[in-house]
Amino acid sequence: MSWHFFRDIVKPAVEIGILTVGIYYVLNFVRGTRGAAVFTGFLVVALTLLAAATFLKLEVLKWLLGTFTTIIAFAVIVLFQPEIRRMLAQVGSLHVFNPVQDQRENIEVIIQTVERLAEVKIGVLIAIEQNVQLIDLVESSVPIDTIATPEMFETIFFPNNAIHDGGVVMKGDRITHAACIFPLTQRQDLSKSLGTRHRAAIGLSEESDALIVVVSEETGMISYAHHGHLVRGLTLESLRAALTSALIKLGPQTPTTWWSRMAGVLKPRNTPPSASTPMAAPTVAAARPQLPPPPAAR
Helix, strand or coil: CHHHHHHHHHHHHHHHHHHHHHHHHHHHHHCCCCCHHHHHHHHHHHHHHHHHHHHCCCHHHHHHHHHCHHHHHHHHHHHCHHHHHHHHHHHCCCCCCCCHHHHHHHHHHHHHHHHHHHHCCCCEEEEECCCCCHHHCCCCCEEEEEECCHHHHHHHHCCCCCCCCCEEEEECCEEEEEEECCCCCCCCCCCCCCCHHHHHHHHHHHHCCCEEEEECCCCCCEEEEECCEEEEEECHHHHHHHHHHHHCCCCCCCCCCHHHHHHHHCCCCCCCCCCCCCCCCCCCCCCCCCCCCCCCCC
């Protein structure tokens, strides 16, 4: 009796639960990425062919679908390689080895840097490395390996510095590389007002789990990119909250049921304003002395 109960009820329920969770996470990671349209088209074509072969009893088509299953699996891995890498990085991310106090100090270093440079409208592009090694995604860079301080960031990004052009990679409390050329996003739905710095931030966040902080040199606007999404028009407090939420995992999160999260996959994200909706320039908390102007040409 117990064996029949397990076979007829428990086993199917476990299989349905595993498939439901798997489908949810696949949709959640693909949604909002540049591979979402490809995934949707691939899924529609595959389901259409499978349904036609099943209901119309097209044996040759069924045989072809079964034969090319391995090839299709390899094609999926190639097409969605950035999304798969990001998903595995998030699944394997462990924050127990990152002391909370150290992370908070690193966040304050970035906040102070952004506060000073946004006020004088000096461009900033800082990639905070987490689990994915960023140097593998950078086209060129200058290794420096120095302690991360606001003064060091100011020195690097000062316009007359030889390595000010490009991004900076920050790992823990150290700056590992400067003058980095990050991969640009290939998305076509972004605002035309976005420059190379913002597109590089989005592109790197699509390829990794890094959080990239940006300051516009034209307006001093503060932004950050994470998981392929760009949030603009931040204040220092909102940036601190975003960095804390992304880099520090504390305590239990707000409880949600799996079916409500599953339903949320099919709805638009309630994210902060995206790159396509420019915001007003951010406010800066306290005034600081301006950096000295570049020396006049002789």
